[in-house]
Amino acid sequence: MATTAIDRTRRMLSLVTYLRERQGARVDEVARAFGVSEEELISDLGVLPMCGTSFRGGDLLDIDTDGEHIWWHNANAVADGTGQPLRLAxxxxxxxxxxxxxxxxxxxxxxxxxxxxxxxxxxxxxxxxxxxxxxARLNVTFEAEGGVFAEVNRAINERRRLLIRYYSPGRDQLTDREVDPIRLFTVGHTYVEAWCRRSEARRTFRLDRVARIELLDVPADPPPLEPRDLSEGLVQPAPTDPEVVIEVGPGGRWVAEYYPHEEARELPDGGLRITLRTSDPATLRRLALRLGGDGRIVAPRELADSARDAARAALAEYERAPEP
Structure with a gap:
């Protein structure tokens, strides 16, 4: 599975925290902990010294390795700010x-x-x-607002079941589910991992897709589960998942940065031919519509035909719409 820039950035941020607590850590042990080869780890270590705690490059991370061990020479100064007084532009x-x-x-x-x-x-x-x-003229809001985050957090603390109405974009439908929440986490968006009583399986729900939520007077009783390892991102396709091939032009190269994939081959026009796996190929119809002229689904044929039908239906709606 090819590693995206998003994956690598996430790994390197975790690597900084990991190394600060493990002075002189062995290269092979760190590589094994992060699920990468020693060569990939050494490559990351070559980039970290160019990073720092200031937006303008001050207090660069002083990390080096002899190929067997890793040392961080200014870990404490970077962490607690003792290197120099804080000055903000x-x-x-x-x-x-x-x-x-x-x-x-x-x-x-x-x-x-x-x-x-x-x-x-x-x-x-x-x-x-x-x-x-x-x-003060700028404002930022979070998708977890509106009480959903608070209700999920309360349900976890009180070990109570939730009734949610959830929107599934791949199927374009709302479903009511009773779930036993396990934990909240953030990977780009905020999610709740829960045991879904409808499917009798572990499921992950994005909070901004919860249309309705109700805290039930029923104890949550999820089965014993090992927490999922999210170090490689939320979406981790299995080798047995269906294969999808997408071709994108130069304006669609971002797909390779956001979607875990097995291969991204350069095309003569500056685009990419991307091969990936997904347990639910239908969700990629929305990606095809978003790409527009910057990309298309090549295989499987049924999915490509489905994406074309969805595009035609969308265009037909525009043609039927009254003139403003």
Missing amino acids: ADEATALLVAARAVATLPGLRDDDRDALLRATAKLEAAAGENAVAS
């Missing part, structure tokens, strides 16, 4: 203030954590001066 202060205000609005945040965050934000606003005024 205007764009850095703005980004930090916007993020802090957004996080403070998250439902489910403990009151003492929210109070501490608001106090820190107030101090930063005072130090930022006019930059704080500029940041």
Whole structure:
């Protein structure tokens, strides 16, 4: 399975935390822990020293290896900020203030954590001066708003079952399900992992696709399950899943960065021929519609025909729509 830039970035961020706690770690053990070859790990270690804690490259990570062990020479200074006093430029202060205000609005945040965050934000606003005024014009919201995150979090804490009405984009339908929530996590979006009583299997639900949620007076009783390893991303196709081939032009090359795939072969026009596997090929119809003229499904033929039919139906709706 080819590794995307998103996968590699996620792995390298985890690698920083992992190495800080394991001074002198063995290369083979770290590679095994992250499920990569030693060559891939050494390649990552070659990139990390070009990263730092400042948007402008200050405090670069001082990490090196002799091929057998890995050392991080300034781990403590980078982590606790003792390397040098914190100085924020205007764009850095703005980004930090916007993020802090957004996080403070998250439902489910403990009151003492929210109070501490608001106090820190107030101090930063005072130090930022006019930059704080500029940041106040920006606003960020999270998909987990609207009570869904809070209800799921409460259900997990109280070990209670949930009734949800969930939208499945691949099937374009709403279904009612009783689920026993297991944990909340974020991989790009916020999800709840739960035992679905309708399918009698572990399922993952994206919070912004929950149309309705109700906390039931029924104890949650999921079977004992090992937590899924999400280090390689949420979608991890199996070798037995159906194969899909997609061809994209230069404007659709982003597909290879966002979809786990087995192969991405260069095409003469600057595009890619991407081979991937998915347990539910029908979900890729929406990708085909999104790509428009920048890509098409090549195989399997039934899926390609289905995508063309969906595109024709969409165009027909536009033709029937009254003129504005």
